[in-house]
Amino acid sequence: MAEIQRLSLNQATTHNWSVKEAVEGCARHGIPSISLWRHKIAEAGLDECVRLVREAGLHVSSVCRGGMFPGVTAEDRQKNIEENFHAIDEAAALEADSLVMVVGAVAKIPIANARQMVMDGLKAIVPYAKQKGVRLGLEPLHPMYAGDRAVLNTAAQALEWASAYTPDEVGVVLDAFHIWWDPEIFHVIPRCAGRIYGFHVCDWLVPMPDMLLGRGMMGDGVIDNRALRLAVEKAGYTGPIEVEIFNQKLWDMPGDEVLDLMIQRFTALV
């Protein structure tokens, strides 16, 4: 059984809460870690976010998100790279375990080209991230997002890209929603040893109510989150486990009820 000491609230799960509300929610419910999203950080102000998490004694498991490298023009791509520098600054200020990289995808750009743009973009930001002490966590996204969100779609591909750098520079972030279907996943996770920067849980609902906002609370779908947790632990990852759920019904619930349910499901099923 996963202990609450491992739990991290990914702020996406309580979409309607500000950083302040999410931090206070974690404190009320005894959740020791949090993951912050950049648009929420922007709303609250970075300094205020740093103050809030420090005063609450919260650990920041990640900042979401860097990446989004592909762009039609060289100018677009340069702009995307500069945006990553800001993301790195925020992750550094918050002392996050890693900056989660959702690498991006643009429908107009052939997938092979987009993948090259991601590798180029990564190369352009690794030195700055290293200088700031920020680890970049490549998150493979489910293949159903390959056309418009991320051209990085399997754990093996993430590991391959990460392996161009040292295990302290670039690693992988494994989210059960994105990887549960992969016939190779239990072979790939052990190979990720030393590079696992984060692990996220949630569930895959059947039927899927919405491709983007249809993730489920653990136990409401078909994912064996525990098997995945045991695999990443066997590979040496003992850090925070984020619960990251994009789901309209959960977003419509009072945040404290979501946290109660999340803790119950996390300790029973993860």
Next chain:
Amino acid sequence: MAEIQRLSLNQATTHNWSVKEAVEGCARHGIPSISLWRHKIAEAGLDECVRLVREAGLHVSSVCRGGMFPGVTAEDRQKNIEENFHAIDEAAALEADSLVMVVGAVAKIPIANARQMVMDGLKAIVPYAKQKGVRLGLEPLHPMYAGDRAVLNTAAQALEWASAYTPDEVGVVLDAFHIWWDPEIFHVIPRCAGRIYGFHVCDWLVPMPDMLLGRGMMGDGVIDNRALRLAVEKAGYTGPIEVEIFNQKLWDMPGDEVLDLMIQRFTALV
């Protein structure tokens, strides 16, 4: 450029047409091959379907579909296997290039167990298929269907499962919609040489209007169908190329207009 001699109408593309209408449509438009679905065969009667395709001089590229092996009880699974015997009989009578296997998935059954059930089911039907001269084509489905349609989700996995049998018994059916995102696909296709029983094209729309009925006509989305065609040809596959599109808007169009558009896009883009 793909020539119309390679084109096969997968009957799913003209969902509202009976077998008779689809056969006559192919004849009118100079399409030499067709793929029939079992529920449409059942409506028309197998003998009548055999007569229709023979009189029209049509080649049957495949029968859709066998598979659907996982079941909660042993009785369910046995029933599923028996259903496959009927599917094999139909593919034999129609002299189809292969029986397409959509292997199945059941939300209640953990994915690892379901995968074992598929391998067991396949083992149970290969001898009968061989006896009837029917080749079984394993079709990997997009990972977004792993929870409720098919636990076979990559070309590499399909090849691995097929490799338990001879290249005349079990092969793979590669559908661009299901495999286009796969970072390994251009490495896996050459390894499939000698076992490619079919190749399907369509497109992946961005945004995806519907997870099931949101496939697009070639050219309306992000898939490079030509690159995939060239890869399967280089691997030795020179058989029919099916156009299989589940799309409500196309289904609402008159069938002849769909066929005109399909031929135009096929010859220009595949």
